[in-house]
Amino acid sequence: MFTLLLPMLLAQAPPAKPVDLEAKWGKSIATIEQKLKANPPKEGSTMFAGSSTVVRWKLDDYFPHKDYTNVSFGGSKIAECVHFAPRIVQPYKPGTVVLACGGNDLASGISPEQVAEDFKDFVAAVRKTSPSCRVVFLSIKPTPKRLTLREKEDRANALIQEICKKGERLTFLDLTADLVDKDGKPKREMLVDDLLHPSHEAYVVIAARLKPILEGK
Numbered sequence: 001m002f003t004l005l006l007p008m009l010l011a012q013a014p015p016a017k018p019v020d021l022e023a024k025w026g027k028s029i030a031t032i033e034q035k036l037k038a039n040p041p042k043e044g045s046t047m048f049a050g051s052s053t054v055v056r057w058k059l060d061d062y063f064p065h066k067d068y069t070n071v072s073f074g075g076s077k078i079a080e081c082v083h084f085a086p087r088i089v090q091p092y093k094p095g096t097v098v099l100a101c102g103g104n105d106l107a108s109g110i111s112p113e114q115v116a117e118d119f120k121d122f123v124a125a126v127r128k129t130s131p132s133c134r135v136v137f138l139s140i141k142p143t144p145k146r147l148t149l150r151e152k153e154d155r156a157n158a159l160i161q162e163i164c165k166k167g168e169r170l171t172f173l174d175l176t177a178d179l180v181d182k183d184g185k186p187k188r189e190m191l192v193d194d195l196l197h198p199s200h201e202a203y204v205v206i207a208a209r210l211k212p213i214l215e216g217k
Contacts, residue, residue, distance in 0.1 A: 021083050028073040032088050041069040044095035046214060049088075051076045053100045053141070056197055062207035063214075069094075077105045078118035085125040093130045096214060100138040102160075106152045116159035123170065134169040136213055138206065141179055142186045145196040171213055178205045 041047065047069045048054050054072035071088040073080075078101045089097065099122060105115045123135050137160055140153045157174070164172035179190045179202065186195075190202040198206070 021080060025073060025076070025080065025084065029084050029087060032071050032073065036069070036071070036088065036092065041067075041092050041094070043093045045069060045092070046096040046098065047071055047089060047092070047094040048098045048100070049081050050098075050100035050138075051104055053103075053138075053198055054098075057203060062203055063211070066214075072100075075104060076101060077108065077110070078102055078115060078122055079105075082118065082121045082125045085122070085128075089126055090129040094126070094133055095130070096134045096136065097126050098136045098138065098210065098214075102140040102156055103143075103146065103149075103153070106140070106149050106156060107146060112152050112156035112159055115156040116163060119160050120163060123167070132169065134171065136171040136173060136210070137164060138210075139172065139174045139176055141175060141198070143191060143196050144186055145194070173209060173213065175206060175209065178209065 045068070046066070048057070048059060048071070050072045052072075052074035054070060055074040057070070057072075059066070059068045059070055069092070073084075078099075081099070081101060099119075102115050102119075105118070106112065110118075119137065126133050126135060139157045139161075142150055142153060146153070157172075157176070161172040161174065164170035179187060181187050190199055190205070191197065192199050
């Protein structure tokens with residue numbers, strides 16, 4: 001009897017309560033807005049957006065004298081970056097936006113297909129005020145902490161890479177080969193002790209791959 005009732009009970013379950021993004025990220029976004037107001041980036045400049053990989057990235061150390069702007073907030077998902085783009089990206093009309101995000105999305109149960117759709121939404125949000133803005137997506141990195149998600153990470157990366165191939169001024173920077181060993185396992189030296197976030201060595205490698213793209217070489 002219970003087996004028969006279970007589908008009915010599941011069907012009657014209330015929908016998941018939507019996340020209040022203002023309550024979740026309001027303080028972080030307000031802090032970013034204050035920094036932007038104090039030192040507004042020039043129109044056409046380069047902005048870095050995304051999750052904790054970017055939050056922890058001291059851009060001035062790896063891109064000296066470039067004055068790149070960091071508008072990332074740790075733990076974020078691509079859809080959340082889209083939500084706050086009108087406040088921390090659109091007003092400044094960047095010429096290039098580097099996005100490193102997507103791992104938290106997959107870890108929370110979002111499908112690779114939805115991650116790719118959210119990337120499209122991010123591009124659209126950025127280009128609402130900067131129609132010719134270049135968007136560079138840094139591939140979702142493999143880590144020991146998320147080995148069970150590797151197939152989904154590869155799938156999301158492949159979908160976003162295809163979007164970038166077909167789109168104007170979209171670049172997919174595949175960093176996987178730089179971050180794994182000959183057996184395809186994440187290199188320990190590329191990670192800090194939490195086995196999730198990039199180490200100094202990783203940032204050096206990523207910056208070296210990214211510089212020619214940002215400098216048009």
